[in-house]
Amino acid sequence: QNTGYVTQKSFGRLFDYFGPLTQEEDMLSVIDRLRRLFLHQWFHADIDTAECERVLLSQKKDTFLVRYSSNKNAFTFSRCAFVEGQKTRILHCRVARDADKNTFVFN
Numbered sequence: 841q842n843t844g845y846v847t848q849k850s851f852g853r854l855f856d857y858f859g860p861l862t863q864e865e866d867m868l869s870v871i872d873r874l875r876r877l878f879l880h881q882w883f884h885a886d887i888d889t890a891e892c893e894r895v896l897l898s899q900k901k902d903t904f905l906v907r908y909s910s911n912k913n914a915f916t917f918s919r920c921a922f923v924e925g926q927k928t929r930i931l932h933c934r935v936a937r938d939a940d941k942n943t944f945v946f947n
Contacts, residue, residue, distance in 0.1 A: 850886075857908060857915070857937070882906055892918050893930045901928075906935075913937045917946075 858874060877883055884892065884907045892907055896918060904919035914936045921931040934947040 896930050
């Protein structure tokens with residue numbers, strides 16, 4: 841249920857995916873970076889697999905979205921892989937974040 845408020849738990853999850861903050865960064869630059877990310881139509885943040893597939897099934901081939909993974913420190917890249925007649929297949933690929941190396945790895 842969307843109350844219009846950000847809970848402490850959901851705010852803390854941001855740092856699971858995008859943190860930790862370094863001493864070189866200030867909070868305003870991090871918030872600005874996140875704000876720009878959330879403006880992209882392909883970033884859907886906190887939706888589950890079923891909702892993701894519902895969104896993508898009505899889209900054309902190669903449409904994609906990025907969302908939080910159910911695994912901590914990871915995202916899921918989901919896309920319409922191909923259309924076969926009337927059947928659309930959705931593929932999901934986990935993208936893990938290595939905070940120590942500041943890199944991402946496709947699983």
